[in-house]
Amino acid sequence: xxxxxxxxxxxxxxxxxxxxxxxxxxxxxxxxxxxxxxxxxxxxxxxxxxxxxxxxxxxxxxxxxxxxxxxxxxxxxxxxxxxxxxxxxxxx
Amino acid sequence: xxxxxxxxxxxxxxxxxxxxxxxxxxxxxxxxxxxxxxxxxxxxxxxxxxxxxxxxxxxxxxxxxxxxxxxxxxxxxxxxxxxxxxxxxxxxxxxxxxxxxxxxxxxxxxxxxxxxxxxxxxxxxxxxxxxxxxxxxxxxxxxxxxxxxxxxxxxxxxxxxxxxxxxxxxxxxxxxxxxxxxxxxxxxxxxxxxxxxxxxxxxxxxxxxxxxxxxxxxxxxxxxxxxxxxxxxxxxxxxxxxxxxxxxxxxxxxxxxxxxxxxxxxxxxxxxxxxxxxxxxxxxxxxxxxxxxxxxxxxxxxxxxxxxxxxxxxxxxxxxxxxxxxxxxxxxxxxxxxxxxxxxxxxxxxxxxxxxxxxxxxxxxxxxxxxxxxxxxxxxxxxxxxxxxxxxxxxxxxxxxxxxxxxxxx
Numbered sequence: 001x002x003x004x005x006x007x008x009x010x011x012x013x014x015x016x017x018x019x020x021x022x023x024x025x026x027x028x029x030x031x032x033x034x035x036x037x038x039x040x041x042x043x044x045x046x047x048x049x050x051x052x053x054x055x056x057x058x059x060x061x062x063x064x065x066x067x068x069x070x071x072x073x074x075x076x077x078x079x080x081x082x083x084x085x086x087x088x089x090x091x092x
Numbered sequence: 093x094x095x096x097x098x099x100x101x102x103x104x105x106x107x108x109x110x111x112x113x114x115x116x117x118x119x120x121x122x123x124x125x126x127x128x129x130x131x132x133x134x135x136x137x138x139x140x141x142x143x144x145x146x147x148x149x150x151x152x153x154x155x156x157x158x159x160x161x162x163x164x165x166x167x168x169x170x171x172x173x174x175x176x177x178x179x180x181x182x183x184x185x186x187x188x189x190x191x192x193x194x195x196x197x198x199x200x201x202x203x204x205x206x207x208x209x210x211x212x213x214x215x216x217x218x219x220x221x222x223x224x225x226x227x228x229x230x231x232x233x234x235x236x237x238x239x240x241x242x243x244x245x246x247x248x249x250x251x252x253x254x255x256x257x258x259x260x261x262x263x264x265x266x267x268x269x270x271x272x273x274x275x276x277x278x279x280x281x282x283x284x285x286x287x288x289x290x291x292x293x294x295x296x297x298x299x300x301x302x303x304x305x306x307x308x309x310x311x312x313x314x315x316x317x318x319x320x321x322x323x324x325x326x327x328x329x330x331x332x333x334x335x336x337x338x339x340x341x342x343x344x345x346x347x348x349x350x351x352x353x354x355x356x357x358x359x360x361x362x363x364x365x366x367x368x369x370x371x372x373x374x375x376x377x378x379x380x381x382x383x384x385x386x387x388x389x390x391x392x393x394x395x396x397x398x399x400x401x402x403x404x405x406x407x408x409x410x411x412x413x414x415x416x417x418x419x420x421x422x423x424x425x426x427x428x429x430x431x432x433x434x435x436x437x438x439x440x441x442x443x444x445x446x447x448x449x450x451x452x453x454x455x456x457x458x459x460x461x462x463x464x465x466x467x468x469x470x471x472x473x474x475x476x477x478x479x480x481x482x483x484x485x486x487x488x489x490x491x492x493x494x495x496x497x498x499x500x501x502x
Contacts (some may be wrong), residue, residue, distance in 0.1 A: 016297070
């Protein structure tokens, strides 16, 4: 069930956010999703730097990266920047 | 009313009076771009900065859009912020005016009212600020240089009041006020500094789940004016309307407190009635024209005519109840608009006044005079003609043409 939305008397003025943006998932905006070829990927982390949404994370415990599909909007910048063409944008 | 402090009398133009008031108001940031007839305001202020008379960060921007953006963001950090503009400059700020009011940034801006192009015209009319009347800014219109000095000081207190937190425009007629030298009584520096005080901030709930003062501060990170989808945008706008309602209460409070110190008052701070109690015919106007109208009201009263004036000092928020109460017993009202609302039914002030009186117990006849566009002079004789027209309407109980142009060649 959707939470009850607040009245104008209950919210902070100046539209100050009362919850962090990470609580609002935006991953369903995408039409294409990045899919990685693990053989071609060299873990250079360029995609991590280029992702405009911070949706590609370096996981040191795995020694690998991970796409966060909850926030990835499918812009394709990672695929474009990947030097080994290891990322393919696939229709969701 | 007597002043409780000793005041100096200076010869100042309207623009200089604005700069002097801003200088005394302990302003932290001024970001501005020059435009006639406002230029002298920021020119004088930059001299104060250069002379070390103020501790203000002065930012010369590349456009008015940038100037308002800089003011907005400075104000959001908690800085007392001031700027000035007019005409095309104000029009270029249009987008950022809404962002400023939406972010509840209490920027104070002087507008030296000037016509809009085309044709190009640098002279005074109120088309520029009237075009911004729905931007969520408080709008105060002054009659003379003394009032603009007093009003700038009051505007900081009103805008920054935590119950209001809205940006405010103080509008002075271009050239008529901006460039005319008048005797202006100024308060001592320390009195003004104490009056404006230090900015107070309301607490808001942030995304970290705690209450924090509403300002950008690394200790308490917060996001202001983010994206708001259809499920919340409307609620935020409703809050701004509430702030306007609060301003209707705060403006007279600040005005009265200032009057006690300075000995100067302007009606109740919202409206200034003049010989209105028993008036049968009355003019409603804004700004410097009220000075000419007052002179004519005195002449007509001497001749036995029951003539009056209602000057609207606060146009946003509009003192609806006050206007209705002031005018409902008047028989004929002439609203003067120094602005054209193309394709509408008369000028913007006329729209509002007639609209308010629709709900009055008695319906005065309300007519409109569009006047003074592009700085065309308005003479006392023209004002007399308006009163004569109203007396004719009163006698004949008939209005030939509710919307007329004053001083236009037909």
